[in-house]
Amino acid sequence: MPDDHRGTIQDTPLATALSERYLAYALSTIMARSLPDVRDGLKPVHRRLIFAMRQLKLDPGSGFKKCARVVGDVMGKFHPHGDMSIYEALVRLAQDFASRYPLIEGQGNFGNIDGDNAAAMRYTESRLTEIAAALLDGIDEDTVDFRATYDNEDSEPIVLPGAFPNLLANGAAGIAVGMATSIPPHNAGELCAAAIRLIRDPETPTGDLLDIVQGPDFPTGGELVEDRETLRAAYETGRGSLRVRARWTKSDLKGGMWQIVVTEIPYQVQKSRLIEQVAELLAERKLPLLADIRDESTEHVRIVLEPKSRNVDPDMLMASLFRATAFEQRFSMNMNVLDADRTPRVMSLRDMLRAWLDHRHVVLERRSRHRLAAIARRLEVLEGYLAVFLNLDEVIRIIRTEDEPKQALIAAFSLTDTQAEAILNMRLRSLRRLEEMEIRKEHKALSAERKSLAAMLADPAKRWARIEAEIEDTRKRFGTGPLGVRRTTIGAAPTVVEVTAEALVEREPLTVILSDKGWVRALKGHVAADADLRFKEGDRLKFLLRCETTDRIAVFATNGRIYTIRAADLPRGRGDGQAIRLLVELGNEDDVVALFVADQAARYLVANTAGRGFIVAGAELAAEKRTGKQILTVKPGEEAKLCIQASGNHLAVIGQNRKLLVFPLDQVPEMTRGAGVILQKYKDGGLADAKTFTLADGLTWRLGDKTRTETRLADWLGARGQAGRLPPSGFPRSGMFGDGAG
Template sequence: MPDDLGGQIEDLPLSNALSERYLAYALSTIMSRSLPDVRDGLKPVHRRLIYAMHQLKLDPRSGFKKCARVVGDVMGKFHPHGDSSIYEALVRLAQEFSSRFPLIEGQGNFGNIDGDNAAAMRYTESRLTEIAELLLRGIDENAVDFRPTYDGEEQEPVVLPGAFPNLLANGAAGIAVGMATSIPPHNAGEVCAAAIHLIGNPNATTAELLTHMRGPDFPTGGELVEDEATICAAYETGRGSLRTRAKWAKEEGKHGTWNIVVTEIPYQVQKSRLVEQIAILLTDKKLPLLGDIRDESAETIRLVLEPKSRTVDPEMLMASLFRATQLESRFALNMNVLDAGRTPRVMGLKAILRAWLDHRHEVLVRRSNHRLDAIARRLEILEGYIKVFLNLDEVIRIIRTEDEPKAVLIRTFELTEVQAEAILNMRLRALRKLEEMEIRNEHKKLSAEQADLRALLADEGKRWKKIGKEIAEVREKFGSGPLGARRTLISAAAPVVEIVAEALVEREPITVILSEKGWIRAQKGHLADDVELKFKEGDKLGFLLRCESTDKIALLGTNGRVYTIKASDVPRGRGDGQAIRLLVELANEDGVLALFVPDAAQKYLVASSAGRGFLLPGAELASERRAGKTILVLKPGEEWHACVPVRGDHVAVIGQNRKMLVFPLDQLPEMPKGTGVQLQKYKDGGLADVKTFSLAAGLTWRIGDKLRVEQKLTEWLGARASVGKMPPNGFPRSNKFGD
């Protein structure tokens, strides 16, 4: 503030004064604290840390220095904020579980994935990594602009040259005023591959770039479970949400026991808090499938999850944990950065790569011009040296005898001021023949380099080729080996596993018994067909179904509806059981057509007693309602008569009039429900039986314990809805195929 303004009072509305001051604060937070620069991927505090360590000569080949020394230099010269915030930024750049490609190498306790803090800065030491060196490459060659520091005593870079794709490789996170940024880490080799592809194909789409850079690559590994369309949309717009999961495996134990071992957890999830969260849910009995959790981690993560029992389904167990704990988390993608004009905006993948490449191009041009200027200055001096060696005796005489040798040298040999000054400062030991040869060789070498640089600056294609070569070198160095190998597994979108009541049921074989009068019960194990069963007086066996306790059973009513019964809900024991009409809303006048466990991948042929039918997907034989679901729409007086699995390519139908018809299966429509189409034409009566079969294998039916096969079926082949003809000799009088 100027001195002459001191003591003056200006009347302003409070709202105006507040808005101006808040705007200044907001801009400072956005531009000088929270958002990274798209060119080097660094926030100001990170950039100042790396530059200060560069000034301290803490390169990868030097020794370590105390972090307190580094923090002191950063705070005193560049970043006038609290030392704790500076040290926290330094620690994060050195943590292998926080940074995918650490920019600082730490020595000492820098914290761990459990959430433990680093040791105090007076105990820890640090130096730069080779990746940080890449970010600084060319910093002393006029590659970037500098600006005065906060006190005007020093200069600091506006941005680093950034030969490493740091923004995408290490990601960034920050909350500003009215905006935030959240960029996940990526694999540096894949980012470089995408950048090289963009150099050769400037019009490449985001989908094409994602064939090279497949998605996030978190330092803690884990698994990304999103489909390609979701990932592509997120990187196209710069905003999205990506689902990550822990990586786990089933580990077999003794006597049929097993455990789940978690070896990698989602990014930015603290292991100790995760274990604590699971333990609390376990104590509160909110994880009924989990028996216990143990943390057996050492240098690597190893969380052991014990199931409640060996019959628990591992996929169901992990699905319940993914739903309730941080073993599954979402990473909010928001690629909000400062562009080259220092304007905050959300950028897609292509725009970010383009901005980085344009920055690399600008750095190349500036470094080339800087080198050309240096070469020109050196060549000027070398040309003066060459003139000296051609007239060495005369030069020595002038220096020894003249009062103003500099002016005489310039006038005699037509030298420039710079050349004359260099000759006067030349050491006597340089006046030897060998030195003349070295000067001429250096002159020749620099002249060739000068020609190459001029050709480079004159040809944009050569510049992009050189940039591509530099990026390829980075890819080769940091895109392979333990550091460059991809850590995060990218999978297709994981199916949503419903945590249903069956997951809480111990899986075991059972036999469901339904009597003719509608009493249902279950017994443990799979009973033999000839087992002796007891029923109420006047009742007998209707259906016997062998299944698992976790199965869902389809009950088909003669009213055309399907009902789903959970096997675990069927009463156990050797008593009479429970009335079926207490489990499903089946009217007294309606009977049971079938009781079986449907196969969702199987197709079924359903038909009414009037002979109308269609093909039904097996997935439709399920109903969440106690009242069931209509499958076959029936007319008055009709019943659901048949439901047979489809096997083969033809249909055989026989009516109560003892006429049989065979027609191709493809003449029947497939639908989820309906009246169906006529299978066979009847003058009197209705459908007796129906089956599907393979025409090449022949039609089979059972007579007593024998199975008969008829392969000559030409006489009965016809179109659907035909009348048909009398069946072959020996066909059962019951008009049933029986198999």
Template sequence: MAEHGGQGGQILDTRLGDALSERYLAYAMSTIMSRSLPDVRDGLKPVHRRLIYAMAQLRLDPTAGFKKCARVVGDVIGKYHPHGDVAVYEALVRLAQDFAVRYPLVEGQGNFGSIDGDNAAAMRYTEARLTIAAQALLAGIDEDAVDFRQTYDGEDSEPVVLPAAFPNLLANGAAGIAVGMATSIPPHNAAELCAAALVLVRRPDAPLSALLAVMPGPDFPTGGIVVEDAAAIAQAYETGRGGFRLRARWEKEEGRFGTWQIVVTEIPYQVQKSRLIEQIAELMEAKKLPLLGDIRDESTEEVRLVLEPKSRGVEPEVLMETLFRATALESRFPLNMNVLGADRVPSVLGLRSVLRAWLDHRHEVLERRSRHRLAAIDRRVEILEGFLAVYLNLDEVIRIIREEDDAKAGLIATFALTETQAEAVLNMRLRSLRRLEEIEIRAEHGKLIEEGAALRALLGDETLRWKRIATEIEATRKAFGAGRLGARRTTLATAPAPVVLDQIVAIEREPLTVLLSRQGWVRALRGHGLDREALKFKEGDDLAHLVECSTTDRLCLFGSAGRAFTLRAADLPRGRGDGQPIRVISALGSEESVVAVFTLTESGRRLVAAGSGRGLLVRDADLVAEKRTGRQVLNLRDGETAALCIPAIGDHVAVLGDNRRLLVFPIDALPELSRGAGVALQKYKDGGLRLAAVFTLADGLDWNGRRRLPADLAPWLGKRADPGKPAPSWMLRNR
């Protein structure tokens, strides 16, 4: 590749690969350093820093009037940031949007866009000034608090970083994509950040847990609910990488005649409301949201999205779960705290390191401002001492000025003044010669001497400096922790229990009664409390199992081969006909019979046992079968069959064998397994298990419609696997 020299017309041969590498590296470094990554000290990118500094130079403080944004953008691109005006104005607009930044740095007047995604008006129509947060970022900038550098054309100077009395990086967050790296930092609550910083000031070795105790997570400007696990949040802040699940805030509003609707009042951060509504409408049209009937936008300045269910029988939680899974009502905000350090080197930092960097910057700013102020005091004290020296002989001063050719030299020689003092005396106004002025000078001199001594003590003692920093941070915490601006907007909730999408399929929650006949025909009828005498079956068939449930329930069918099958109540055949064979719906074997049918619950537990008398406890969660072929729960030996599957609610088990002997023993003696052969419930010489029941001993045993008290059962209390004793007559009656 040929390169032309600038003045001499020299041509150099360069390898294309080398030239591309050099230019691409320069581009990458420019992107990383000057465009995409924020500085860890003030949390600003160059364009934002230049905007704030330019507005400060225009005297656009919070108490001043507004100026046209076009004027601000013109100053920025003309003096500090030689880039396009559109990009600079977009950066200015974002700093003024209270739904985009947690603590706006610019106060806008005019149309600055909306949460619907509307664009701001042209810069010639809008006006702006700085906010108190921006003012805090600039505090001390005229007191040599930070370094300055020349602007791009060398005609002016700009700050390398702002003093940053406000924790802007974490308070407002940042996002950017550079070459080969990116950053994504969510907003946080400034008062909580200050509290965490104070923890570090008082305990420099404080662990992350101490910081998270006062700053538990992000605080988004649009509110919402963070549903991330606490351990995952801690891990993210420890490493600087992770993410947060953010959900919309909603509530159920009751209507007339039993109707209700969902009202969404807060949507996830950076989600455009209009686009969210379009997305939900598109999914409704595609019939991918079967539970949702309608959506309306009733928002004014506050968000209010109204969601109407297709039927009032739908559970609100189920409806919202389908929306969270399918729409932007739930989003994930990534955490990647990739920032430029004080040495301008990009790195990914954890929460503790970011706060430490901000505190170290505040310490440096305090030292520099103190030295600057001390130097100003020393200069003023020198001048005041010169004034006091000449006040004792004003007549001689006047004579020297009137008669001497070199008045300055005469003053220096006569009163032993420095050149600075002599110059100040010569420039003194005549009105300053009055006695009152001398008193004021002596008072000012005393105050400055006292302030200078305090500054020298401060600069000489690091402990005093950190106390001063703690006082400043506490003042910042109070300033930004009060009122509507300071109140936390995002709620931190526990992570929701995982929900299998297959469970959220019910079109409507309504009562059902499931019927299973002796010949294996199953059907579901609407309602509960059916008249059993009125139920009709095929000729020669009869009712075997009846279960009252709802359309959103899952049923367990436990077979004689020890397998559990899962059926969804909503999928069972409806109507007054005979239904369908159970073996068509499940893979129940032709030789298998149904031992039990029941509704699965989250906390339920069952006692399952074989006819030989071996049994175990199993939770409902372990009876769920994802496949049609079912799940083997009770392992059977040759010739054995499953005899029972009953609820295990209580603290004792009563077992009756074919040998007409009864045994009662504590349920704790049985193992709880997800699958197994079980242990012996009762010892038999002949026959096997006939009946069993689980009950609470203190309440007694309900048998044949009559409750038997603990005293009635005392003779049969024993250990598991004992033979038991002959059963009482009341137990054998009608059995």
């Protein structure tokens, strides 16, 4: 502060003073801490770490040095902040589960995916990786600007040359003041290929670039489950939310048992915390399909999940875990970065690649001009050397006899000051003939290089061709091999898997028994039709259905409604069972017409006593409520008569008047609900029975213990709604088709 201002008090509104100070703090946080630079993808602390390690000569081919030494140099020379914050940044750059392409190679304990911390910096060692060396490549060739460090004793680069697409390859995350950034890592090979595509066609839209850059490529692998449109919107706007799931496989065990093995978990999820979360939900009985979870991980992730029973569906089990645990994680994308003008803004995928390419173009131009200047200086010296070899004796005489040999050389041979100084500094051994040949050879090579560089600087097409070649070299170095293989697979948006109650039931065979008076029970196993079944006095068997515990049983009643009962909910044992009216809301005046397991892929014929009916899809014969679902509309005085599976191509209908009519099944419409159409006309009585069949196979009915098939049906063939005629001789007097009816 100037001396004339000391002791001076200036009145300032509090709002103004606060806004100025807060703005200064916000700008410092945004530009010097939290947001990465779009050109090299680094925050200041990371850039200073890499630059300081280069000054310590911690190149990929050199030995390791203690991390404490590195942190000390960074803190003392470049980054005046706490040593632990610097060390944490160093550790993250070395963790292969945190960085897709680590910039630092660590030796010692650098933490693990369980969330354990790294050892103290006095115990660990580090050096740069090949990728960090690529980011630094050309930094001594005036490719980037430097600025003074915080104490003005040294200088540091504002940005690195960045021959590697680090921002998108490794991603970034940070919270500034009023803004944040969250960029997922990507595959370097895909990024380089997309950049080359952008060089060849600068107008390539982001949507086309996504044909090359498939999506994020997390270091921990996993599966990205988003549709193409969601990805496109996220990469075009720079903002979005992407779902990542753990990778799992089903492993079969003995006795029909199986287990699920998880080998990859979502990015930034701590494995130990994930297992604790699942264990807590198990204890709270919120994961009914899961029996146990075990961690069998070594250096590779292996989490074993045991189902409650072998009949649990694996997809349903994993769906419940994805819904309730961190086995599925959302990654919020917010590609907010500092552009080349140090202005924070959200960029699209195309904008980021374009900014990196523009930076590489600037680096190439500056490096080329720096090289041209170096070539010019060297050629100047070489031309002076050649002058020496052409007049060697005179040069030696001048040096031996003149008091001011430098000025004499300049005057005698028209040399520059630089050339004269170089000649005077020459060693005597350099005066041999072989050395003259080497000088001429070097002069020729440098002249050719100067001509090539000048031509490249004059032609933008040649510059971009050089950049394309450099990026292709980067792709081959880092985009192939074990490091470059894509780890995160790109999947489609998953279908919603509902965890149903049947999934909790072990699949076993059952026989459902429904008596004439409406008592229902289930017997274990499949009971034969002639088995000795006991009922209450005056009661008898009405329906016997063989099914499994996981089935949903359809009950069709005389009121035309369909009800659904889970087989596992039926009472077991040898007792009388339970009244079916307690399981579904069936009125005392209503009765059960059909009891079956509906095939969702099949079609069914429903009809009432008046001879009206229609075809209904099997998928419609399900009801979620106890009150059921109205399928067949019945008028007063009418009842639903039957519900049978419709197969074949013809329908045979017989009335209580013993009139038989056969007509094509396609004359009966398919509906979801309604009163139906007339199947057969009656003067007296109503519908007795119906049966679908294939005309070529004939119509079959049961008479006692025998069956009979009639293939000559021309006399009974007609159109829907006719009266029909008396059935063939030998047809049951009961007017029913017998067991063949359904």
